[in-house]
Amino acid sequence: MGLIAEFRLAGEDLALVDVAAGVPEATVEFESVGAAPSGPPEFVVRTVGASREAVEAAFAAADSVTDHSLVVADGDARRYQCRPTGGPPEGLEALANNRSVPDRVTVTPEGWTERRWFADREEFDAFRDFCRTNDYTFRLDRLVEVDDGDGARDAEEPGPFGALDGDSPGPPGMTEPQREALVLAHEMGYFDVPRTASTADVAEELGVTPASCSERLRRAQSHLVAQFRNADSHIKPRMD
Incomplete structure (x- = not known):
C-alpha cells in the first residue's frame, strides 16, 4: 500500500x-x-x-x-x-534509495507546497526526518493511503465535506490550532493501532500543555464527526 x-x-x-x-x-x-x-x-x-x-x-x-x-x-x-547555490543538504545520501516521487511542487514566499507519492510509511518517515534534520519546518496537510489495485481512492476525490479536501484548511468550524493538532497527531501515530505517540508527545511537538492538546484533539474530532453526520443522511440518530 x-x-x-x-x-x-x-x-x-x-x-x-x-x-x-x-x-x-x-x-x-x-x-x-x-x-x-x-x-x-x-x-x-x-x-x-x-x-x-x-x-x-x-x-x-x-x-x-x-x-x-x-x-x-x-x-x-x-x-x-x-x-x-550552496552545498547539498545534510544527510542527502540517506534519501538515495527513497522510493518517493514528487507529483507537484509549488514555491511560495513562505516555502514549498508539495504533493509526493511514497511507497510506504517507512519511506515517508525517512523523508520527513530528513527535512527536519535540515531545519525545514514540515507541516503535513494530508496523508492518503492508496492501493495498487482498482480499489484505490484517488486523492482528488471529493471529501466528506462536499469539496476537495485540499481546497480548504479544514472542516467548517474547526480552528487552525485544532486542525494542526489533528493532522500532527495523525502524522505522529496517535491514531495508530497500537498507538505510537501519546498526547504528551503531540503536545511537546506543538509546544503546548498536554491538557491543551487533549482539548484541541477532542474538539477537532467532534467537528469531524459532526460533519460526517451532516454529510451522510443514512446515519440515523439514536432513539432511546
Missing part, C-alpha cells in the same frame, strides 16, 4: 523561495530536477502570471539560485533553468 502526502516545507535556505517573494503575483512551480555530472543539480522552473522583466529581476536578485536562463516562453508562462 502506498501513500500520497500533501505537505508544506519552510526554511531559510529553501531554493526559489526568494524568487517567489520577488514576484508574489506569479505562480512558481518545479517542473523537473536533473542531476549534473558535477556540482549542483539543474532545476527547470515554470512561472505564470508575471512579466518576463519582473520574473528575471527576481531571479537576478535571489541568493538561493544562480545561472538562470529562459528555456521557452508561451504567453505569460515561462520555463527557466537554474541551479541552487
Whole structure:
C-alpha cells in the first residue's frame, strides 16, 4: 500500500523561495530536477502570471539560485533553468534509495507546497526526518493511503465535506490550532493501532500543555464527526 502526502516545507535556505517573494503575483512551480555530472543539480522552473522583466529581476536578485536562463516562453508562462547555490543538504545520501516521487511542487514566499507519492510509511518517515534534520519546518496537510489495485481512492476525490479536501484548511468550524493538532497527531501515530505517540508527545511537538492538546484533539474530532453526520443522511440518530 502506498501513500500520497500533501505537505508544506519552510526554511531559510529553501531554493526559489526568494524568487517567489520577488514576484508574489506569479505562480512558481518545479517542473523537473536533473542531476549534473558535477556540482549542483539543474532545476527547470515554470512561472505564470508575471512579466518576463519582473520574473528575471527576481531571479537576478535571489541568493538561493544562480545561472538562470529562459528555456521557452508561451504567453505569460515561462520555463527557466537554474541551479541552487550552496552545498547539498545534510544527510542527502540517506534519501538515495527513497522510493518517493514528487507529483507537484509549488514555491511560495513562505516555502514549498508539495504533493509526493511514497511507497510506504517507512519511506515517508525517512523523508520527513530528513527535512527536519535540515531545519525545514514540515507541516503535513494530508496523508492518503492508496492501493495498487482498482480499489484505490484517488486523492482528488471529493471529501466528506462536499469539496476537495485540499481546497480548504479544514472542516467548517474547526480552528487552525485544532486542525494542526489533528493532522500532527495523525502524522505522529496517535491514531495508530497500537498507538505510537501519546498526547504528551503531540503536545511537546506543538509546544503546548498536554491538557491543551487533549482539548484541541477532542474538539477537532467532534467537528469531524459532526460533519460526517451532516454529510451522510443514512446515519440515523439514536432513539432511546
